[in-house]
Each structure stands twice: as structure tokens, then as C-alpha cells.
Amino acid sequence: MPKQETSAVATEGDGARRSGPLGGLVAGAAGRNLGLVIALLVLCVVGLVTAGDRFGSLDNAMTILRLASVTGVVAVGMTFVICGGGIDLSVGAIVALSSVWATTLATQAMAADFHWIVMVFTALVVGAACGLVNGILIAYGKVAPFIATLAMLAAARGLAEIIAQRKTQIVRERGFIDFFGGSVLGIPVLVIMFAVVAVIGWVLLNRTTFGRRTLAIGGNPEAARLAGIRVQRHTAYLYVLIGVACGIAAVMLMARTTTGTSTHGNLLELDTIAAVVIGGTLLSGGRGTIVGTVFGVLIFTTLSNVFTLNNVDTSTQAVAKGAIIIAAVLLQQRVAARHRESAKA
Numbered sequence: 001m002p003k004q005e006t007s008a009v010a011t012e013g014d015g016a017r018r019s020g021p022l023g024g025l026v027a028g029a030a031g032r033n034l035g036l037v038i039a040l041l042v043l044c045v046v047g048l049v050t051a052g053d054r055f056g057s058l059d060n061a062m063t064i065l066r067l068a069s070v071t072g073v074v075a076v077g078m079t080f081v082i083c084g085g086g087i088d089l090s091v092g093a094i095v096a097l098s099s100v101w102a103t104t105l106a107t108q109a110m111a112a113d114f115h116w117i118v119m120v121f122t123a124l125v126v127g128a129a130c131g132l133v134n135g136i137l138i139a140y141g142k143v144a145p146f147i148a149t150l151a152m153l154a155a156a157r158g159l160a161e162i163i164a165q166r167k168t169q170i171v172r173e174r175g176f177i178d179f180f181g182g183s184v185l186g187i188p189v190l191v192i193m194f195a196v197v198a199v200i201g202w203v204l205l206n207r208t209t210f211g212r213r214t215l216a217i218g219g220n221p222e223a224a225r226l227a228g229i230r231v232q233r234h235t236a237y238l239y240v241l242i243g244v245a246c247g248i249a250a251v252m253l254m255a256r257t258t259t260g261t262s263t264h265g266n267l268l269e270l271d272t273i274a275a276v277v278i279g280g281t282l283l284s285g286g287r288g289t290i291v292g293t294v295f296g297v298l299i300f301t302t303l304s305n306v307f308t309l310n311n312v313d314t315s316t317q318a319v320a321k322g323a324i325i326i327a328a329v330l331l332q333q334r335v336a337a338r339h340r341e342s343a344k345a
Helices: 002-027 029-051 058-083 091-102 105-113 117-139 145-164 174-180 189-206 209-219 221-226 231-257 268-278 290-309 314-344
Strands: none
Touching: 029 290, 058 091, 058 189, 058 209, 058 231, 058 268, 058 290, 091 117, 091 145, 091 231, 091 268, 105 117, 117 145, 117 231, 174 189, 174 231, 189 209, 189 231, 189 290, 209 221, 209 231, 221 231, 268 290, 268 314, 290 314
16 A cells, blocks of 8 residues: 555656646646635625625625635535545535524523523534434445435425424524624634634644545545445544534524524535535545635635625526536546546656
8 A cells, every 4th residue: 555655646746747846836736726716816806896895895705704604614524525435415404404403492491591502512413413314324324425415405404394393493592692693803703613613624634544534535445445444434424524514504504693494504505515626626535625615615605795796696696606516527527637647647
């Protein structure tokens, strides 16, 4: 195994040297992130030109960051799952179920008697439990991730509707709203939560054995198994991880809207997968970047904000998002093909 890894690194280095310093920079992670930064800046310029002060105001910037924070937390979890060769279509439904369960009369009564942390704990446990079910079905039941998470999408959304009786549940615990709806040094707590999750995700993916094993499994599960990695158990952990991320996102949505409802997280899976793919994580697994995911989330949220300020209808926004996803996947395929050609040369 060490000889193979050394050979792969040497091949990539040879490719970078053949294309020159600039080519190596553009082909690497720094080049991809630079492209995302440029895309975000272009969107900001378009927003300033088309919407003027409405886009450039500090309040609008905070609005973009608040909206990005919920999607961003789930997108960090989705990065791990996709890096590990999986996919999760149930994240929106899990967020809805977590928010509903954490805002029932019984849960809020316990929070009133004890502390509002009960609501947070409930959301996290529900999210983790849903993720565990997905992980067991996929890792040990050998159910395809697409099918398992699609089933969870339907089941979790349906259960949320049953618990809430298709009604919106109001968050009445004032301490919960004041804490998560507040700010520190002018920065909303929700944005700080997103930043903390992103930093933890970056460290976990890039500086720990867990991250290395995730990338190894996504790149070649059989090789990872032969290297001594317990692939099934690790895969289950990945889905629990994204379940916890959904629980955190549910808490953030509950604070932002002061409600728990079965409609929370609608189409969240589309936004998170799109952000992860745009950020440079390979859909086939084995390569991912938390920094790219963060930029992908900011790009998507800023794009939606520019559309909204210019009164573009939601149908057109959906078409534009779909086109961006297709373009990102096609670009990934071209980059992957170019890497394979460089490796053969």
C-alpha cells in the first residue's frame, strides 16, 4: 500500500510539473477555490448592479449569511457522506422531523421545567437516530444509498406530519429563542454555529484518521477493506454524522422561524448536494473539500438572494439551479478525465 500511495503522489506531481507552476495551481485545490471566490465576487457585482443598495446593505449581507448557515451545516455533513461514496436524499425530511419532535408540547413542557437544552438534545437525538437507520440499511442491509435515503425521506416527512397533525408548532421557550436568535459582537449566533461546524468538519476531514478513512472508502471500498478499515461500521458512522448535522440545522431553523413544522427543509437535499458538487467534491467519492462546500453554499445562497431582489420567480430560480448543477457535474467529469490522462502519461 505505501508504494502505491507514493507512486500516485509522484504521478500527480509529474503532471503538475509538465503543466507548469500555473497549471499545477489551477488544477489543484487552491485553483478550484480561487474559481469559487471569483464566481462569488461576480455574483456580488451582479447583485450590486441589478439591485443596488438593497443588495449591498449590511442587513442583506447578514440575511444571506443566516440563510446560508442552515444549508451550510447540512452541506458539511453531506460532504462526508459523498466523500465516502454515498448520498443522502432524506436530509430535508430529517430536519423537519427533528424540528417537529423538538417542539411538541411534551418536549417544550420538559424544557420549561428543566432547561431549553432539552429541545436541542431532542433534535440531535432524532437526527442521529434517523441517520443510524440509514447507515444500518446501507452498510449492513446492502440497500443502495439512493433507495434507503429515499425511503427515509418519505417516512420521516410522513412521521413529522403525523406528529404535528399538519400544524405549525410554535416555539414558546423564550430562552431558546433569545440564545439562538441573538448575536455576538454583531455576528448572528446562527452564523457562528455554521462557522464552528465548518471548522470542525475541515479538521475532521483533513487532519484525522476518520477523514482519511472516509476518503479511502469513497475512492476504493475494497482496497480500504483490505487495508484494515471496517468499511461497514465507518459507513454507518457517516450517516449518523449527517443525521447530527440535520439535528443542528433543525435547531437553527426553529430559532430563525420560531416554529417546528413538517414543511421545514423542503428541497434542502437539492441545495446541499448542489453546494457540495459545486464546491469540488466528487460525486463518485474519494475527494472532497469543506472549504469548497462553504463557498458552494455561499454562491447558491447569494444567487437566490439576487434572484429574489430582482423579483425572479421561484420556477426560474429552480431552472437556473438545475443548470448550475449540470454544469458543475460536467466540469467534474472533464477534470476527472484529465487527471486520468495525466496519470497514464
